[in-house]
């Protein structure tokens with residue numbers, strides 16, 4: 001972690017996104033809709049579209065997977081896109097949003113942990129840890145423009161940003177509903193929840209698996225702004241401007257000071273956390289409840 005000099009503190013030695021790259025299509029560049037020079041070139045992959053604006057130093061990163069469920073490929077492509085922007089000194093901030101109607105992110109892709117062998121579940125969980133670490137410790141300003149439902153893993157992504165703007169639609173609920181699926185949020189996610197909304201509110205919300213509608217999410221402090229749906233992007237941009245008005249080095253060191261202990265806890269026990277997760281989700285009883293939950297989701301659709 002090159003803290004003292006470059007103030008880019010993501011633990012690069014531990015994060016090797018390229019090692020996760022498995023048949024992704026990342027790296028294509030194409031001119032943005034309005035044409036333009038290098039600053040207007042967007043890049044992306046099948047599941048993540050990045051629209052960089054070099055003039056403002058802000059890139060909009062759009063998730064575009066079905067329901068934006070966090071498949072292994074989506075996790076990998078997100079980490080790679082993030083690294084690309086982190087390494088490009090032109091950029092100071094990212095607005096993360098969804099290109100998928102009504103859903104910001106459906107959380108873990110349950111098909112990655114249901115009916116899979118332990119080795120696959122371990123690979124998947126490491127990728128999830130990796131994305132959280134990279135986002136949580138990013139030296140860039142991350143603003144989540146939450147334009148759809150945001151349960152569980154979706155909430156993890158949003159919580160790892162610096163600021164959250166949620167569209168005012170009662171269907172767009174946000175929270176950690178793991179217990180309702182019979183699974184348990186890992187300690188690092190619990191810590192992030194506590195850091196955001198406090199201990200008592202987390203204790204209650206985690207046990208009950210609460211998904212908060214916008215007004216309640218704002219009241220509990222899970223999001224920073226709730227605005228009409230058509231103002232999510234513009235509000236996210238205004239928030240970004242507010243954060244970028246602060247000198248980078250001071251903001252980055254302060255962010256690190258606030259977040260390092262939480263991230264270090266996971267860094268110290270990544271392997272144990274992976275083993276816990278794998279042995280838990282591979283239990284017969286958990287597999288059965290995940291299977292039943294997936295079935296319910298599929299039937300609900302019909």
Ligand SMILES: CCC/C=C/C(=O)SCCNC(=O)CCNC(=O)[C@H](O)C(C)(C)COP(=O)([O-])OP(=O)([O-])OC[C@H]1O[C@@H](n2cnc3c(N)ncnc32)[C@H](O)[C@@H]1OP(=O)([O-])[O-]
Nearest residue numbers: 067069106107108109110111149151152153184297298301
């Ligand atoms: C322990 C670690 C901490 C984290 C835990 C988690 O994140 S646990 C995760 C906790 N997450 C949740 O509890 C969220 C569960 N999902 C939902 O509540 C809703 O899908 C929605 C509100 C996100 C979107 O509603 P909508 O009416 O717009 O969409 P729709 O409902 O019609 O679904 C469309 C398609 O997507 C499929 N699919 C959806 N989610 C997942 C998934 N996570 N995975 C896989 N697939 C998923 C769904 O089966 C269907 O597939 P089909 O039939 O086309 O092959």
